[in-house]
Amino acid sequence: MTPTIHLVDDDTDFREGLAWLLDSRGLATQGWAGGEAFLASLGPGSPTWDCCVLLLDIRMEPLSGLATFERLKGLGWPWPVLFLTGHGDVDMAVKAVKNGAWDFLEKPFQNNLLVDRVEAARQAALAMQREAPERQRFQQALAALSMREREVLDQLLQGHYNKNIADHLGITPRTVEFHRANIFEKLQVNSAVELAHRMGRWGSPA
Template sequence: MNRTTQHESSSPIVHVVDDDEAVLDSVSMLLDSIGLSNICYKNAQVFLDAYVEESFDKHNGCIMLDIRMPLISGIECQHRLEKLGCCLPIIFVTGHGDVPTAVEAMKHGAMEFIQKPFREQQLIDALQKALQVNFKNQQRLEKIQQTQAKLASLTNRETQILEAIVAGKANKVIAIDLHLSQRTVEIHRAHVMDKMEVRSLAELVKVVIDASATS
């Protein structure tokens, strides 16, 4: 049965996955003591089952994964999470002989690995770093979602003109391509700038490219 400690529903959650009951107990107590919400899982399968549930917060938090676990290893769990599109930072906990494996895991996106036995402060520092990265990623995603909402608010004509602007075309060229007067293009361009809430052409191009990269 999972043990759960959640101080606020909106707070980031540290997901601790380890088959060692003593590790789960000690890490959960440590995280409780510094006010970090945490959920413990006795193996990778239990965690994966929880991850695919609709109620699982797939965006806010991080994962602490033991490498050596029965049935499904931490590495295999990482691969399965990758296929599921998981974006939560992963920290691996390893035994001495697992270091080459952990290094390989980092090449596949793991953020860090910690060798057992680890110092409490070492673990705290690693988890807080992971949560900071997660927070910055969430800010970036939120900004992109806002940009995509603004793009959706544009009319078909404004979208045409925006695409031409991003392609580097001047107003005169856009007017010729769309069979419009240059003044009409300028008016639409002003509306686009206003709706996208940007002040310069460079800013407009940047936010559009950033949003397109993740769409």
């Protein structure tokens, strides 16, 4: 399935020009006149939730791109968000990227640069889609850990050794080893490094 490129911009001429550019490069697009219209499309079972890339103008009325992004985060939006921004809004776009947006592009931009960035985001979306079943299984296993296993897990993620964990939790090193083995088996990891990597990627719901 080819991810749709959703274009959310309240400037009709710009939005249609962007759609023409991406369509000419073989990228399927769908335009939205603003953040409210896009958010309204996200009902249960909506195809808008399917694997996609979201191009979101940072300055829109009445709902700004940043406000739209915050609402999407609250809904658990998993797909790459690429902000389109004017020169005066670069600082806001940088903060949005630090807050979970995929990237941003400053207007006016070169067509090839935009297409390359969108294609990179599209490949990222496809990779996220491929790993979704494994991520879901990991998160379900994580949620099923016992309270003691979660305590040991938290200590492992801080880089502590078994003896230190045992002292901190008031249990024996052998008990720590038992819990550690159970955690590795349930989360299907082979080392503390792999555990930390997966927790960084999937430790919270997408």
